[in-house]
Amino acid sequence: MAETPAYATMSEEEQYLYDLQGFLHVRGFLNEDEVRALNEALDANPDRLGTYDGPNELSGDWRGRPFEGKYAPFRHYEGMLTWPQPWCQPFRDLLAHPKIIPFLNTLFGRGWKLDHGVDVLIAEAGCEGLKIHGSGNATFNGSRYYHYHNGRMRSGLIVCQFALADVDPGAGGLCVIPGSHKANLPCPEDILTWEANQDLVHHIVQKAGDLVIFNEATAHGTLPWHGRHDRRVALYRYTPKYLHYAGGIYETSLPDWTEELTEAQRAVLEPPYIYHHPLVEDDGESVVRPRREGE
Numbered sequence: 001m002a003e004t005p006a007y008a009t010m011s012e013e014e015q016y017l018y019d020l021q022g023f024l025h026v027r028g029f030l031n032e033d034e035v036r037a038l039n040e041a042l043d044a045n046p047d048r049l050g051t052y053d054g055p056n057e058l059s060g061d062w063r064g065r066p067f068e069g070k071y072a073p074f075r076h077y078e079g080m081l082t083w084p085q086p087w088c089q090p091f092r093d094l095l096a097h098p099k100i101i102p103f104l105n106t107l108f109g110r111g112w113k114l115d116h117g118v119d120v121l122i123a124e125a126g127c128e129g130l131k132i133h134g135s136g137n138a139t140f141n142g143s144r145y146y147h148y149h150n151g152r153m154r155s156g157l158i159v160c161q162f163a164l165a166d167v168d169p170g171a172g173g174l175c176v177i178p179g180s181h182k183a184n185l186p187c188p189e190d191i192l193t194w195e196a197n198q199d200l201v202h203h204i205v206q207k208a209g210d211l212v213i214f215n216e217a218t219a220h221g222t223l224p225w226h227g228r229h230d231r232r233v234a235l236y237r238y239t240p241k242y243l244h245y246a247g248g249i250y251e252t253s254l255p256d257w258t259e260e261l262t263e264a265q266r267a268v269l270e271p272p273y274i275y276h277h278p279l280v281e282d283d284g285e286s287v288v289r290p291r292r293e294g295e
Contacts, residue, residue, distance in 0.1 A: 009106045026212070042120060067130070067131065069225070071128060073130045095261075113269070114237070125227060132177065158216060160235070164234060
């Protein structure tokens with residue numbers, strides 16, 4: 001049994017469920033005030049909502065197939081961290097939210113960073129889905145993987161998806177194939193396109209404020225949206241402190257506006273490196289800069 005670390009980690013039950021499934025559903029992660037503030041920021045900036053374009057390249061042409069819809073998979077809000085106050089603040093507050101720290105400490109060890117820009121996906125009724133994808137263990141990928149050894153789990157890229165509106169049974173949205181993060185064989189194409197063995201695919205029903213954390217190696221996708229209201233989810237993607245998955249996010253230095261952030265929030269946006277990378281403390285406000293790797 002590994003020693004209990006001196007920093008916050010996931011509970012034993014949470015670790016079991018994540019190791020088993022490749023995802024974890026954390027109910028009621030955000031409170032009503034936090035959800036309201038995030039939605040009010042979006043509602044106040046309708047001109048910043050991206051327009052629909054062609055079908056997602058990953059999904060291809062879905063005409064006459066299960067993922068078919070009237071529109072491309074979703075629309076985006078982007079750049080929320082640099083919106084004017086007060087609209088940027090709810091999104092900045094999620095960067096190093098104290099409640100997310102135990103999950104990131106467990107999945108990455110001490111030292112992690114944001115990857116990609118913060119993204120909010122919007123789907124209207126009729127939005128088509130997104131093909132199921134995920135690498136599993138069929139091939140080694142040093143940027144998206146899952147590994148458990150000596151009582152510790154480690155991951156490459158993970159996604160933290162915050163529900164800003166309810167996701168009802170049958171409405172669509174995020175789906176996963178539980179356990180696929182440890183699959184040793186490629187997933188057959190007709191399963192990825194939701195045309196065979198549909199019972200393997202788990203649709204995650206959520207309430208506004210719920211969080212779903214999933215490994216990028218876990219087979220996941222988006223079912224067509226049939227909800228009574230628009231789908232709204234905020235995506236925060238994290239990697240270990242040394243890994244950069246998607247280009248374009250502060251690769252060498254931080255912009256001046258980050259001086260407005262807390263020490264911990266700024267640390268989350270640091271470029272990838274190992275030595276002396278700031279480690280976010282459990283309070284979500286302060287950091288420590290170790291002198292030796294592994295502290």
